[in-house]
Amino acid sequence: MLNQVAVSTAIPDHVPDGLVIDFDMARCDRPDGDIHRYWKENAQDDRPAIFWTPRHGGHWVVTRLEDLIAIQADSAHFSNAEFVIPRGVVPRLIPLQLDPPEHTPYRRLMMPFFIPRALAEIEAKARAVAIDLIEGVKPQGGCEFVKDFAGTMPIIAFLTMMRLPEDDLEMLRSHAVLASKPHYPGSAEAWEALSSYIRHWIAERRVRPGDDPLSATIHGRVGDAPLSDEDVFSMCLLLLTGGLDTVASMMAFIAHFLATHPDHRRQLRDQPDLIPNAVQELARRFGISNIARIVKQDVAYGGVTFHKDDMVLLPMALGGLDDHATERPLDVDFARASPRHTAWGTGIHACPGRVLSQREIAIFLQEWLTRIPEFTLDPDDPPVFTTSLINSCESLPLRWAV
Secondary structure (H helix, E strand, O other): OOOOOOOOOOOOOOOOHHHEOOOOOOOOOOOOOOHHHHHHHHHHOOOOOEEEEOHHHOEEEEOOHHHHHHHHHOOOOEEOOOOOOOOOOOOOOOOOOOOOOOHHHHHHHHHHHOOHHHHHHHHHHHHHHHHHHHHHHHHHOEEEHHHHHHOOHHHHHHHHHHOOOHHHHHHHHHHHHHHOOOOOOOHHHHHHHHHHHHHHHHHHHHHOOOOOHHHHHHOOEEOOEEOOHHHHHHHHHHHHHHOOOHHHHHHHHHHHHHHHOHHHHHHHHHOHHHHHHHHHHHHHHOOOEEEEEEEOOOEEEOOEEEOOOOEEEEEHHHHHOOOOOOOOOOOOOOOOOOOOOOOOOOHHHOOOOHHHHHHHHHHHHHHHHHHOOOOEEOOOOOOEEEEOOEEEEEEOEEEOOO
16 A cells, blocks of 8 residues: 655745646556556646656656656766655665766676676576476466566576575565555565665675675775775665566566557567567566656756755656657557667666666567467456556466467
8 A cells, every 4th residue: 555644745936836736656546557658648748848746745757758868867966866756765775876976986896797798697597497487387377477477587587696595586576576665665674674685695795705796796896995884785785676676567567568469469479580679669668667866956957947955756667658759659669660768767877787687578578479479368367556666567467278
């Protein structure tokens, strides 16, 4: 249930009445649960390009692709120091919450593990797990896609990269789901549980380091100095939580689309060479993250005057749904040339794991459509969608003939 505490506030004097719209980022009132269509219809279509909502402490909402890109690039005025609405739930995560120039050396420590040539082992693991999971559910004639596939395959691949036990998957997944919903009760407690988990593994890797991102972070240096204990914790917590929920959610939205659009499903089955571009097109249509910035100093942009300490919501899904940038943005077209979107962010804070995410989605499409080419939603068990820090599919029951 949505946390109803402090969902509205007085309108600041610097916000014009014409830019105030009562929009709640943590609620979707469409009966069909179509979060992306809800965001487009209620936060983008016939709305100012940038508006203020009194919900969740009050914040700006940026709705157009070019503005989303520009604000992400302007760290002089829009800081990553606060990147979640509401504030105060998520622990400090670096380098995500650092601005240039402090950000660069910390991110540099992470990147060797996420460049394409470093991902061969993880991609092979993801494919092997995908095949095993699909072969396991295929004879059953149905599955709950999130639990049985999307919430398993990418997380096992991620745990392989981190050299963490696969047996921890269910525990980590359950905490990650709540952690990604800072508007809901229990989110802070989920972050505490994840923090405790990663502190245990930090202590372990200090004694027995390995060839993994956690060990590299723990024993890394910025300039000539080792990282402080709190910086090590902050970076390792980001590494842990970055791989637990976002890919699973995007896969589930894609599976829901394919289950309800047989022509698209058969197109990919019959023309697998379309899959690389389809990954980009589906990411454009089904963006996940709803991140934020905090204003560092008063600034005028896009006809709006932002004041210091204003919060600014950047819904990454809206970049791909912007009809100023994409023709027929709600339609999925696997032949669309160079789909434009902000699904993995842009600029210096673009998701470091985006290459791995894209490969895992491609693996899902390749291996699932080869083995279960025809499937539908379960008519007796509807899917469950939520929206908060990320747009999420919590449950997706599917059925097929055996």
